Amino acid sequence: MRNVLVTGGAGYIGSHACKALKAAGYVPVVFDNLCTGWEDAVKFGPFERGDLMDRGRLDEVFAAYQPIAVMHFAALSQVGESMSNPGKYWLNNASGSLNLIEAAVAAGCLNFVFSSTCATYGEQDNVVLDETSVQMPINAYGASKRAIEDMLSDFGASHGLNSVIFRYFNVAGADEAAEVGEFHQPETHLIPLVLDAIDGKRDALTIFGTDYDTPDGTCIRDYVHVCDLIDAHVLGLKWLEDGKGSRVFNLGTGSGFSVREVITRSTAVTGRAVPFNEGPRRPGDCTKLVSGSVRARDELGWRPERSTMDRMIADAWRWHQTGHYDK
Ligand code: UFG
Structure with a gap:
């Protein structure tokens, strides 16, 4: 049995990872406290x-399953909350990860795939980032993730x-079969909020800032389809x-x-006004x-082949319409 311990496997990205791991012949063992995840995922x-x-x-779980690797997704991930309550982020993300790393090492499980973030880079004057760009996080979320990279x-x-660290850009979309998808409570991410606004499940979307130094004044992000992102994790x-050692990879398009x-694009794909x-x-x-x-x-x-904006919105919209979202 090739067990992989998937922390945060009941969450959005972790549940997609479990599906892909199973398809690739691994057994995904989910470790999750359900603080933001869902048991039915x-x-x-x-x-x-x-x-x-x-x-x-x-220690109990490592002993019971003897995983060949850890995929570590479990984390608090709201940039805004990390600014108002940084202690929560340092405790859960940094201290929690330290426990996990120490438990993995003690169990002799020395392969570790880590979900890091472009938020570790911070504000960088409109450049296209690569893995050698300096990391200067401007929020506690990004700082806590950078600390875990250092650990x-x-x-x-x-x-x-041995660790493979993936610095994610903005993850979006859902499993094409809509078996799993994105559902956060509370939701803070742009695309699900747009879809909610479209069908009246929430109030109108508020654009956070229209005076940024960008062509239309709003923030720019690099969106990656969750299934493409997970393909990278299996790779x-x-x-x-294969024993190729530790490496950091950005996952953006x-x-x-x-x-x-x-x-x-959301209006174009769904045919509905936002x-x-x-x-x-x-x-x-x-x-x-x-x-x-x-x-x-x-x-x-x-090859992030699913990561066109229209495809990500279409897949998220299909998941949205399954009603999983209405729990
Ligand atoms: N935005 C709005 N209105 C909203 C929500 C978001 O205008 O109601 C804007 C944000 O200001 C930002 C963009 O939409 O400019 C994307 O915001 P998200 O909250 O969807 O994503 P973030 O870029 O803040 O961060 C997300 C995750 C982080 C992760 C980061 C990069 O929340 O965990 O992507 O991976 F680190």
């Missing part, structure tokens, strides 16, 4: 409820832990199994979309986050 392997702050529980590097040097796992462009209004900037938001993905393409052979 655990469909592709065993579920172990637990908290990263509980080292004893982690992985230190445990690599001291204990031979990253194989990379580790190199194309940026402004908030207004996402609204326009009610919106314009509000002030949200603390912690960068003007533009766009990645080059040369390294992931060249070294992993990653």
Whole structure:
């Protein structure tokens, strides 16, 4: 049995990872405290409820399953909340990850795939980022993720832990079969909020800031289809199994979309108007986050073929219409 411990496997990205891992012949063992995840998203392997702050529980699960690798998705991920409550982010993300890394090393599980973020780069004067760009996070979420990257590097040097670190840009879309999809409570991400506004499930969308230094005044992000993102994780796992060692990869497409462009494409794809209004900037938001993905393409052979804006909106809309969203 090739068990992979998937922390946060009941969440949006983790549940897509479990589906892909199962399809690739692994057994995804979900470890999740359900603080933001959903038990009914655990469909592709065993579920172990637990908290990263509980080292004893982690040791139990490592002993029971003897995973060949860890995929670590579990984290708090709201940029705005991390600005108002940074302690929560440092405790859950940084301390929780330290427990997990120590438990993995103690169990002899030395392959680790980590879900990091472009938020570790911070504000960088409209450049296209690559893995060598300096990391200067401007919010506690990004800072906590950067700290975890440093931990992985230190445990690599001291204990031979091999890590593939993926710095995600903005993840969007859903499984084409709509078996799993995006559902956060509360929801803070742009595309699901746009879709909610379209069908009246929530109030009109508020555009956070229209005075940024971009062509239309709204922030620009690089959106990646969740299934493409997860393809990279399976390739990253194989990379580790092949003994290729620790590496960092950005996962973006190199194309940026402004908030207004996402609204326009959402109307085009769904055929429905997006009610919106314009509000002030949200603390912690960068003007533009766009990645080059040369390294992931060249070294992993990653091809983000589903990551067109229209495809991501269409897949998210299909999932949205399944009603899973109305829990
Ligand atoms: N936005 C709005 N109105 C909203 C919600 C978002 O205008 O109601 C704007 C934001 O200001 C931002 C863009 O839409 O400019 C995208 O915002 P999201 O909240 O969807 O995504 P973020 O770029 O803030 O961050 C997300 C995740 C982070 C992750 C980051 C990069 O929340 O966890 O992508 O991976 F780090």
